Every structure is written in C-alpha cells, then in structure tokens.
Amino acid sequence: MAEAGGASIIVAVTFGRSSFVGRSVVAALLGDGRFTVRVIDPLPASDPTPSLSPFFQSGRVSYHHVDIRNRSPSFVTAFTDAEAVFHVDPTVTTLQAPPVRSSDFHGLHRLLVQGARNVIATCFECGVQRLVYVGSADVVIGGANEVCCWNESVVYPERFVDNLSELRAQAEAMILMANSKDGLSTCALRVSNPFGPGDNTLVPLLVQGAKEGWAKFIIGSGKNSWDFTYIENVAYASICADEALRLGTPYVAGKPFFITNQEPMMFWDFLSIMLEGLGYQRPSIHLPANFVLALAEVAKFFQEKLLSCKTSNPFVTASTIRSFTGTRTFDCSNAERVIGYSPVVSLEDGVTLTIASFSQLANGITDVNWHDLTKPSNAENLLGNERVADILLWRDDRRTFTCLLVLFLLHYWFLLSERTFISSAAKLLMLFALILFVYGILPSSMLGFSIEKTSLSSFEVHDLTLRMYFSTAASLWNQSICILGVVAKAEDWGVFFKVVGFISIFKLLFLFSIPAVSAAGLVGLFTFFIIYEQCEKEIENLIAAGSRGLDKMKRLLMAKLPCSVAKYVS
Template identity: 35%
Template sequence: MATRIRPSSKRCTVIGGSGFLGRHLVEQLLVRGYLVSVFDIQQSYELPGVTFHLGDLCNKQALLPALQGVSLVFHCASPFPGSDDRSLFQRVNVDGTGAVLEACQEAGVQKLVLTSSASVVFEGTDIKDGKEELPYAKKPIDYYTETKIQQEKLVLQACNEENGFLTVAIRPHGIFGPRDPQLVPILVDTARRGKMKFIIGDGSNLVDFTFVENVVHGLILAAEHLRPKSPLCGRAYHITNDEPVQFWDFMSQVLMGLGYDAPRYHLPYWLVYGLALLLWLLALLLRPVVRLRPTFTPMRVALAGTHHYYSCTRAKQDMGYRPLVGLQEAIVRTVESYPHLRRGA
C-alpha cells in the first residue's frame, strides 16, 4: 500500500505530458505557479522544476510514485487518432484509464481532468452547434472514437463526491498549434506529394479547429472550477475556438501560408466516402496477409466533408471559458512556427 502524503492543491501530475498537448499544458501550469510532475512512456524535453516519471500507464504500480502528494491529475495520454490500431487504442484509452483511476484513488488524488474528444458524439453526419447533451455515437466510425467513448464513461462514472474524488471531461476538437506533430506536417507532406488538389464536397462545411493554448486554458479552468457541489462534477464540456470555419478554407490558409497551392478541384462527397469505405474493408480483409494503410479512411473523409462544430455555452456558463487566442492569430502563429516546412525550405 502506498504511503499517503498530504496533497497540495498546487501539486499536479500530467499523464501524457511529453505529448503535443501535454507539453503545452505543463508549460502553462508552471507559469501559473503549479508544481508539475509528468508521467509518460518517454521524456521528450526538459524543463526546470518538472519531474519526469517514465512508465506504462497500464501499470498501476508504475503510476503510483508519480501521484504521491498530488491533488490534481490531468489525463491527456492517447495514441494518434489516425493510427487505426484497435488493440493499442483499447490498451491506452480504456485499460490504461482504468489503471489511472485506480491509482488516483489509491494515492488520494482529489481531482482528475480528462482530455476527451468532441468526436465521441460524431457518427459521420452533420453536427451544427452540437451540445454536450447529444448522445454518444452509437456507430463510431473508427476505433479511436469507440475507445474514447468508453474512456469518457469510465472517468465520469468514477466521480464520487462522498469519497472526495471529482472528475470532469474536456472535449476539444481539431487541436492545432506550434509543435503539432500531426495536422500541419501531414498536410504539408500530402501537398508535397501532389495530393492536395481536391476539395471533398462543395467546400461549404463548417468545422471547429481549436488552438492548443485555448484547449490548455479550458483544461486549467476545469481543474480550478471542479469542486464539491459544482456543476462540473462528472460532466463533459466542449472546448473550441468558438469560431466555426469552412474546413477547406482553414486547410488552404495553412497551405498558402507555407507557400503551397490551395486545393481547387471538387470531388463529390459520397463518391469519395464510398471509395474510402471500400478501401477500408479491403484493408481489413487483407490484414492477415498484408497491412494496407489507406490515406483516406471513412473518418477522415467524414471530417473533411461534413459540418461538425460544437457549442461552448456550457463551458462559458460553468467556468467562464472564453478563447484566449482568435482563429486568425492562431493560424498565423502556427504557420510561423514551421519555417522548416515552407515550400523550398
């Protein structure tokens, strides 16, 4: 049994703190005077005053030393959504989260803030100004979404005011910003291979993209407003830039900012979605023999061709959330942070 140290309200641990979102969160917590520990499978940077604990989050015994004397845990560890590895998603998002919850309760942690995803309510059809009351997707269109639904349910159901353990889930959507290892690098790689010429659908679909600093702001606000009898206990909150933008306009701004051509030829949405579905099924059938990784999965096509933007009203009312950085400034700052990805660099 781990020995209990009296938790300090300013001592926190960021699980997944070596990742893109995790590192931004760690940096902002330090600015705000928190004492920060990181638990992750690897250490990707060093910061004065930050203690790193390396280990597998499915191992409760490895987690416990990182949670001693800590009152607050941020859980933002997750595999990359596009990895399409069912067993990995199950292991990290579901089994790992179960171990995190057990370790938190054993170590006397008082608050857990989960980074969930707005995709938990997305089934590949239009969502306009979606509220948190929307039901979970009954037919999730990828393994990431399927396991994020299970993860969020586990965390919110673990909220227990009588036992002094409070939980809340933050659902960001389309996170981007400096040091992002996915969105911008993948976009540029696709453009360099000459595959960013086409717009899926008519190009009018509105979506949320959320600057990483705004997500971090939402996570910290949630932690600071999560207390007994508060409306946050056991609930989920959408956090976005609150500025829906046409998906292909956003992509074009990033590409043109880095010196690449914007896509301009239109392809019918249902045609591309049907092809993506066929390729996905083919990859599934051939998996025992050969591993195919189709560029266009049904989820990626749905994200590129449908409306999906969410209401932040609940976060505004319950924790005073307002985006700190507007979308246009966020795009400029993101583009400027990738000089090495510019055309001709």
C-alpha cells in the same frame, strides 16, 4: 498538496511528453506559477522537453517514466501527495491520426480504457482530489454527418463509426462515473480538433499531401464548417476546469464540456490557409463526395483482400472522408458559463502562430499567384447560369445524377428504342398525359400524407420568355447570314477557313450513327466542363502554346507565298 495561501499545488500530468496536448498542458501549468508539476509519460527521458529545462533546474517539474497501461510501484509514487491529475488522451490529435492504428483494437483498449482505469484506481489509492480528463468531441458524433452546434445534452451514440471513438467514449464515461467516490471530483473536456505549434500530425500531413499532389482536391462542396481549437486554449480550459473543481463550482463535477475556439470556419478554408501560408497551392479541384467515397471503398477492398500492405495515409478511409464533407461544430457556451473558459488566442492568431512554427516545412515560394477561389472559374463564366453550373460542375451530386438519369432515359427512349422519332414522342406525350390524369384525380391527402396540387399556371410560359428565346434565335440566324455574306464576298479568308472546318467536322459526325454521337455528346457534356475547371491552367497553357505554334506556322507560310497570294491569306 497546497502550501499556505495556495502558492503551490502538486499536480500530475499524464502523457506530458509524448502527447501534443499533454506538453501544452505542462507548459501552461508551469507558466501559471502556482503549480509544481510531475510529468508522467511512457517515453523515457530526464528532460522530455528542452523548453522546460529552467523549470527542471528550479525543481518545479519532475519527470516520471511510467507506462500508464500497467499499474506499477512507480505509478503510485508519481501520484502520491498529488492534489490534481490531468489525464490527457494521447490519441487526441487533429485529422484522426493516433500513434496506435485505429484497427488495433487491443492496443487502443489498453491505452485508453485500461489506462483510464489505472489512473482512476491510483487516484483513489493516493487520495487525489481532482481529476480533469482532456478528451475529444468525437465521442458523441457516431455516424452523424451533420453536427451543428451540438451541446452537452447530446448522449453517446448507439453505434460508433470506428474503434477509436468508441474507446474514447468508454474512457470518458469511466472517469465521469468515478466522480464523488473516495473524495475524487472529476470532469471531462471534449476538445474539438486541437492544433498549434508542436503538433506532429496536422501540418506535416498537409505538407506531405501537397508534395504528393492530393492536397489540391476538395471533397464535396467545400462549404462544411468545423470547430478548431488552438492548443493554448485547450491548456487554459484545463486550468479553468481544475480551478472550478477546486472551488466546488456547481454543475462541474461529473460533467463534460465542449472546448472550441468559438469561431467555426469552413474546413477546406482552414486547410487552404495553412497550405498557402507555407507556400503551397491551396485546394481548388472539387471532387464529388460519393465518387471519392466509392474509390476509398474500392481501395480498402484491394488493400485488405489482395494486398498485404496497409495505407499510411489517414485521409483515404471512409470515416475521414465522411467527416471531411460534413459539419462539425459544437456549442461551447456551457464551458464559458460554468468553468469560466473563453479563448485566450483567437483562431486567426492561432493559425498565424502555427504556420510560423513550421517554417522548416515551408515551400520557399513567396511570389505565387494561385487561383482565387472567391472568383468564379472560367467554366462557371462559360455556363453562365448558376443552376446549370452546379449541375455540370458536379457541385450538387443529387441534382447532377437526377439530370444525368433523365437525359439517359430520353436518349434511350428516342434513339435506342428502335422506334421512330414521331412514335417515341407520341408515346412520351401519352405517358405524360396519363401521369397528369392520375395526379389530377388523386385526393388532397392519402394514407396520412398530404398531396400538394400544382396549379395550371405553373405550365404557362410568359410572353417575355418566349420573346427572349425568339430574339436569341433571330440573332443567331442574322449572325449566320452575316458570316455567309463575308464568305461569299471573300473578304476574310480566316472566316472562310473556320466555316469550312466547321462544316467538315459536322460532316465527319454523320459518318457515325446518331445514337453514338448523342451518347458521346452526353458523356462529354458532363465531363468537359468539370475537367476544364479542374485543369484550367494546364488547358489554357496548351491553348496558348497551340496558338503560338499556329502563328509561327502562318508566318513561315506567309514568307514563302508570293505577294499576290499572301495578301488574300493575311
């Protein structure tokens, strides 16, 4: 009920203790000063949150031990005379780790759908005027991999990727459909990835992953953006929605609203900042998304078919891997325009406050020189060309697999087909000529599809390009002649041993068949650079250790050789 002048409004908040978002909504309502709050939660406690003790003593907050899955007399008592109810989805946490496993359909249905049904029925029975549902933006995603600036016009998907998202959508739809019935006004907040102090999911999981070693991997290109929402902004948006319902603002009742920090950022950058702020190494090793997805499917098969135990890591499921490699951003302008929401805490400040609140999980390492991801790696510098680096470092999966397939076909055509090189080249030229001939006689459009013709100028080679290639070849030839001259004059024994070693290795290669050497080179081409990039520090340490060992052996050898011989070796 509201006192004269609107000084006090009795509200009820579900999952005010066990839910990370619910605790924040309770704190925001009490901090606002206009509300008397009833905390409803299935966890029994007389003082659910130590920071709320002063409010308990003042009588502005009371606690009700109620299981929302079952309607009981205590349920009705908690809602009696309440003007507003904030129903918080207890599974809305970052990184999709609800307290109930997503495979437990019955448990999730009771918690989400049956819980929402009980809240609505009790609101009708007790004459509650306003119901604000704090839910998740995942209800509209479905199987979409790229969600870029979606707004409230997007409808629920026909198929969901998991039980959790589908049941969340059912609970939200039920609450929105209850609008305007028995004097109840409802709306829903679709929160995108809430985070902040008190979250028992995001930071603890990242720290666990950093300690176990898997948090150093980046799945995919690492350039996908997400919308994150600091928890204080979620609570503030809840108060804004309730105020808009109370004032009867048009286009609020019965409507959903996306809630974000309005500052999309790259998902892996967000995780990197969190880990680095706590003293752990930021993710730096890129893994192809399709490769990781295949591993996840294989792991799922072994866990379900061969093993009785289930993984407790929420990162290894196919749905989370797909979401981690896709874009997840939403348009929050409708909430800003209609209910007057705008973030009260910036994303940068929110991240800083979150890191500071988890100081007990910090690694304790303050002087760490991690690899700067803004600078190209040594492997990229070696490859030089950006397109070549994207292919050999598996940055572009489609282009890499295409190039690998073409090289494999050429390897088969020239080396494994048991034809001579001239015969294979002649057949390849005939095939290429046939393709060009068929392509040339095709009409400009066929079966409704337009066929773009390639001009002959596309096959021409520029004079500067040829000069550059011949200049490079001439430079390599001249360098070889200079090296041979140094060896012939016995001026540098180091160069002599390098030449002898290179010739010996080249001779050893001819002990194997050319197809085997070619296949090994092809495999090594697509594995060496990516291994070097991912283990750059370890490889450099091994090279440095080997170099120090060789220098030590050289000094020992020089000490034992006669002076007349040592001067030629030094």
